[in-house]
């Protein structure tokens with residue numbers, strides 16, 4: 001019953017096999033090997049256009065390098081106030097951009113709205129020498145609240161960003177889960193909706209350590225090869241990154257893995273929300289569930305060996321906030337989370353719900 005994160009899982013056997021298959025013999029280093037070429041070609045197929053893709057080993061490196069390509073030194077990158085880039089990357093985007101400023105925008109359910117974007121932009125007017133000049137908007141898809149931007153929402157935000165002279169970055173650490181859930185094509189939720197650069201995640205959804213910085217306009221990639229090397233993300237035996245990404249994409253494997261994770265999360269979410277005293281402040285739209293539960297249920301789950309993070313957030317409205325005697329949890333289903341783990345978790349939760357009936361509201 002481990003719902004801590006999708007990186008507590010190992011790698012998918014298909015990805016591991018692809019790595020083993022790439023192992024024999026000599027291959028050109030630094031990403032000049034045939035596996036990397038194959039991975040890049042597959043990414044162009046996935047996005048239905050010629051993309052420039054660069055493989056890196058971590059999500060933080062992926063985001064920080066992508067943002068550095070979009071945001072000149074000392075400019076501002078707008079993102080949700082609880083985005084991974086601003087909260088969980090130890091200042092890497094600021095470091096790689098050469099003193100960029102991350103500006104957090106508030107919004108319910110982990111989402112930036114056009115209204116919040118425009119009031120943030122108003123705080124950083126063009127041409128005022130005391131103020132950092134905005135250069136990029138970063139959106140997380142899936143968001144840190146487990147919610148999704150619709151195609152129309154991405155379009156509206158991209159249009160507003162572009163009109164203000166900002167480039168649009170998407171943090172797709174869980175991009176596969178978003179594509180699987182939205183039923184929209186990868187192209188529709190990215191470049192066709194105005195996204196300029198995507199951090200395409202593979203690690204959490206079944207690779208060992210591989211993500212891709214994807215430029216939808218290859219002309220905008222500029223000197224990225226040098227930037228990646230300077231940033232320490234040009235892997236010497238690059239074939240192993242190429243093999244991971246190619247194995248991940250082969251035969252739609254990446255979406256099969258994500259669909260499994262999303263289905264388990266939906267099952268978990270439905271089971272929990274049927275229990276007295278449990279509420280879900282945000283809809284379960286991908287592979288993350290954020291229930292607010294009676295404290296006694298949290299204790300029973302912990303005692304039964306369930307693993308997950310208790311959660312705090314600024315993305316809830318006043319009335320939705322956990323009250324006294326309640327706890328908010330973050331539960332993540334990975335590609336290999338099985339139904340038995342979900343059902344065991346629900347059984348413990350149900351027992352706790354009947355032993356400690358919630359006070360009527």
Ligand SMILES: *Cc1c(COP(=O)(O)O)cnc(C)c1O
Pocket residue numbers: 058059060061063084085140143144171173174203204
């Ligand atoms: C996990 C995650 C990343 C990548 O993090 P690394 O630990 O550096 O691989 C980026 N963005 C989001 C939203 C994430 O959840």
